[in-house]
Amino acid sequence: MHRIIVLTIVAIVSFASCSKEKEKEVSHQEMAVHGMASDWKFTLPQGDPGEGRKTFVEVECYKCHEVEGQKFPTVTEGDKGVGPELSQMAGMHPPEFFAESIINPNAVIDPDAKKLGYVGEDGKSKIPDYNSVLTVKQVADLASYIASPKGLKPNEHTGH
Numbered sequence: 001m002h003r004i005i006v007l008t009i010v011a012i013v014s015f016a017s018c019s020k021e022k023e024k025e026v027s028h029q030e031m032a033v034h035g036m037a038s039d040w041k042f043t044l045p046q047g048d049p050g051e052g053r054k055t056f057v058e059v060e061c062y063k064c065h066e067v068e069g070q071k072f073p074t075v076t077e078g079d080k081g082v083g084p085e086l087s088q089m090a091g092m093h094p095p096e097f098f099a100e101s102i103i104n105p106n107a108v109i110d111p112d113a114k115k116l117g118y119v120g121e122d123g124k125s126k127i128p129d130y131n132s133v134l135t136v137k138q139v140a141d142l143a144s145y146i147a148s149p150k151g152l153k154p155n156e157h158t159g160h
């Protein structure tokens, strides 16, 4: 008797997952029908690294991030926050990667984040939520500033 119940459950579960699989296939087909190429990828509008640097100063990203070779307003010990130095990442990722760090910082968490003090007790990134503060243009500018080695030349864009 038990066997029959177990078998029935197994059958139902596998049927259910099977039909889920089918749903997925249909939606992929639908995407193709609607003209979405399989290699589609999200792209940001072109950003301006100089404007990005200005925003970096305005919204005080420098309180947690150093950028090698760049001078920012002095941060007092009490105001200083924890965050990775950003110039080593320049050129290693497309601007979209950096934009994600800003608008969805919990999407990718460094495996050493806890050890490095990058996450709080709740395991969430300490990078503040900027989504109601920054415009899309500011995000694109910030991302291009961080992604572009040119934008990182020492004090090239001082914002004056």
Ligand code: HEC
Pocket (backbone or CB within 6 Å): 056, 059, 060, 061, 062, 063, 064, 065, 081, 082, 083, 084, 086, 089, 098, 101, 102, 105, 106, 108, 109, 110, 113, 117, 118, 119, 125, 126, 127, 128, 130, 142, 146
């Ligand atoms: C209160 C401190 C703090 C402030 C302010 C802050 N960040 Fe961060 N940021 C962090 C921490 C901690 C991490 C690492 C954890 C993570 O990736 O979310 C991080 C990660 C990042 C990364 C990913 C770097 C990597 O190595 O993957 C980028 C890019 C970044 N921040 C940009 C910014 C920008 C741009 C601003 C200003 C709009 C900003 N941050 C403001 C703390 C901060």
